[in-house]
Amino acid sequence: MTPRHRRIVWVLGIVAGVGLATALALRAFQQNVMEYYDPSHIAAGEVQRDKRFTLGGMVEKGSLKRTPGSLEVSFVVTDFHHSLPVRYDKVLPDLFREGAGMVAHGRLDASGTFIADEVLAKHDEKYMPPALARSLQQGAAANAAEAQGAH
C-alpha cells in the first residue's frame, strides 16, 4: 500500500465509524426522547395509549389522597383548563405538594388515568420548568377566554 492508499483507508474507516456512531445515536435519540404534554394536550387526544411521555401541570389543591399505610397515592394534575387523574406508588419527592408545579414520567392507562413511574425530584422550590410555566399560562388564558365567551 502506498502512503496515499493508506491515508484513503484511514479516512474511509474514520468516516464509516463516525457515520455508524451518528446513526446509532440518532436511533437511540428517536426511540428514547420523551415528549412533554399537559392535560389540555391529553384532553385533545394528542397522546397515544401506551406511549411513555412526560406530564407537567399543577397539583390540584385538596386532590392528594393516600391509601393509609401504603405508598399508593392519587392526585389530580391541572393546567387550569383541563385536568387529569394521576396514580403513583413510590416515595414522593420533597418538593411535591398540592398547589405546586409537578413533572412526571409515565403512561396513560385504559381508563385515562396517568400511571406515573417517576415523579421528578427537583432541587428548588422556585423551580418551574419553562414548558410547565407556559402550559399553565396558556391554560389560564384559555379559561379566561372561555369565561368571557360565556357571559
Next chain:
Amino acid sequence: MLVELGHYALILALLLAASQAFFGLVGPALARERWLSSASSAATGQFVFLALATGVLVHAFIEDDFSVRYVAENSNAALPLFYRITALWGAHEGSLLLWVDVLSVWTLAVVARQRFLPPLFGARVIGVLGLISFGFLAFTLCTSDPFVRLTPPVPDGNDLNPVLQDFALAIHPPILYTGYVGFSVSFAFACAAMIEGRRDQLWARWMRPWTVIAWAFLAWGIALGSWWAYYELGWGGFWFWDPVECASFMPWLVGTALIHSLAVTDKRGLFKSWTLLLAVGAFSLSLLGTFLVRSGVLVSVHSFAADPRRGIFILGFLILMIGGALTLYAWRAPRMVSQAGFELISRESFLLFNNLLLVIAAAVVFGGTMAPLIADTLHLGTLSVGPPYFNPSFLVPILPLLALLAVGIHARWRRGGLHDARRRLIGSFAFSLVLGLALTFGVYAHPLPLTPIGAVLGVWIIVSSLVDPIDRLRRRLSVPASIAGMAIAHIGLGLFVIGITFVQSNTLERDIALKPGGSVDLGGYNFRFDGVANIEGPNYEGLRGTVTVTSAGRPVTVLHPEKRHFWVQGSVQTTAAIADGLHRDLLASLGDDVGAGAFSLRFQYRPLIRFVWLGAFIMAMGGVTVVIGRRQRGAGWAGATQRASDTTAASAP
C-alpha cells in the same frame, strides 16, 4: 463603606485585566520589551485587587451585613460560619466572582513559571488570559454585581439553599472551577502558539502540565458533585445526565482527548493542528458550560436567575472568543504541519482512535444536552432527553475505546505490529476473562447483557496497565513518573469501569410503607424500621428515623435517615442515611407519614459504588503524578529548546 471599596477594587481589577491583555498581546507584536513585564505586573495587580474584592465580600458574609443584597439573599444569622463563607459561591454573582478569582490564580501560576517560557510566548499567554478575565469581569460588573446594596437593609437574610449547606458541595465549586477555568490556560497556550505560527512542537510540551492539572481538577470536581448528589439529594442517584452535569462532562471528555493528543504532539510532533483544535474545543465547551449554567436557559439548582441580558452577554462573549480562536486556527494551522509518519498499528494510531472516540462521546453528550434547548428555541415542541438516550448512545463510542485502550497500552511508538506484545496481550486478556467472568457470575449473579463485557474490560485495563511497570521493576529498571502516572490513571479508569458495571447491573432498590417494627429483605440484608423521633438542628427541625440492618441475624449497622424542615426558606429536605463500604453501600431514606402509623421509606443496596468515585479520584491522581514527576526532572525552557533543536537537526533530511 468597606463594601464600596470592594466594588472599587473589582473595577480596578477590570482595568488591570484590560492592560494585561493589551501589554501581553500588543507588546510582543511591536517588540516592546518593557511592555512584556507590564503584562505580568498587571496580572499580579489584578490578583491583588480581586483578592481584596473577594475578601470584602467574605467579610460582609461573616459579619452578616444584610445591607448587601447578595448577602441578604444567600445567608442568614443562624447559618454556621463555614457555610457563611462558602455561601460566597452559593449563587450566581458570587460564582462568577469565583470564576474570575480562579482564573486569576491560574494566571498568577503562569506568571510564576514564566521564566521557563520564551519571553514573547509567555507574554502572549498572559495577554490571552487577560482578555478572558476582562470579558468575565465586565460580565460580572455589568450584569451580576455582587456588591449591590439593599435600601433599606433587611434585618435577617434569606438563608443559603439547604441543599448547598454541605461540606462536599461547599468545596465542589472551587475544585470544579479550577478544572473548568484551567482549560483557559491550555487555550491561551494554543492561541499564543497560533499567533506565533510556531513550526516546532515545544508549545505542546509547555502546555501539557497545565492541561493535565486542569483535567485532574475537573475530574475531582465532577466526582465530588456526583458524590454529593448521591447522599445529599436524598434518594441515592449519582449521575442523572442532568444538563448541568453534562456541561462539565463535555469539557472533561474533550480535555481527556487533549491530554492524549498532546502526548503525541510532544513526543512525536504529530497531530499538531488537531491538538490546537482540541485545546480550543475544551475551552469553548467550558465557556458553553458557563453559558448553559449561568444564563438561565437551563432551570435547575445551578441556574439562579433568568436574566436575558446575562445569556446574551455570555453568548456574545462565547462567539467572540471561539470565533476569534477558530479564525486564528484557519489562518495559522495549515502552516503548522507535521512531517513524521506512523504505521497503522502503533501507539500513535491507537491514540488517534482514542481521540476520535472521545470526541464522538462528547458529541453524543452534546446532542442530548442541546436538543431540548434547540427544539424549544425553534418551537419544535418540548422534549426531555434522559438516561434512556444517554446510557446506550454513550456506550457506543466508549466500549470500543476501553477495548482499544487495553490493547493499545502494549503498542509502541511509531513501530508497526503487536507481534512483540502478543504474549502479554493474550496473557492479560485470558487472565481478565477469567477474573471478569468470575466476578460477574460467581460473586454477583443476575447479570445484564453488558455486565460481563464491562467486568472483563475493567479488569483487562487494570492488568494491561500493570504489565509495563511490573516488567520494568522485574528488570530492575526505574519507573519514570510519566509511566507510573499513566498506569495509575488507567488503573483508576479500570476501577471506575468495574464499579459502574456492577452498580448499574446489581443495584437493588425498594420503596415501601412500613410501620415501626416492620422490615424488608434486600440483597441479603434485612432492613427493620424502628420508628421516628423529633430532632432540632441549628437552623432546622425535623424527624429522625431509625433503621436497623441485619444480615443473617447478625447486626450490620443502624441507619438514621432524616427529614429536615428548614425554618427560613420553609423547605423540606430528605437526608439519606448511608452505610458505606468498599464492596457495597446500604442506603435508607425517610419519606412521609402515609397514615395508619406507617412511613414511606426507600432502601437501596448498591454494590461497588465507591469504586466509581475512587476510580475517578485515582485517575486524576495519575495525572498529578505525571506533572510532579516532570517538574522534578526539570523540564525547563532552556533544556527543552536544546532537546528540540537536537531532534530538528536529527530529522532534517
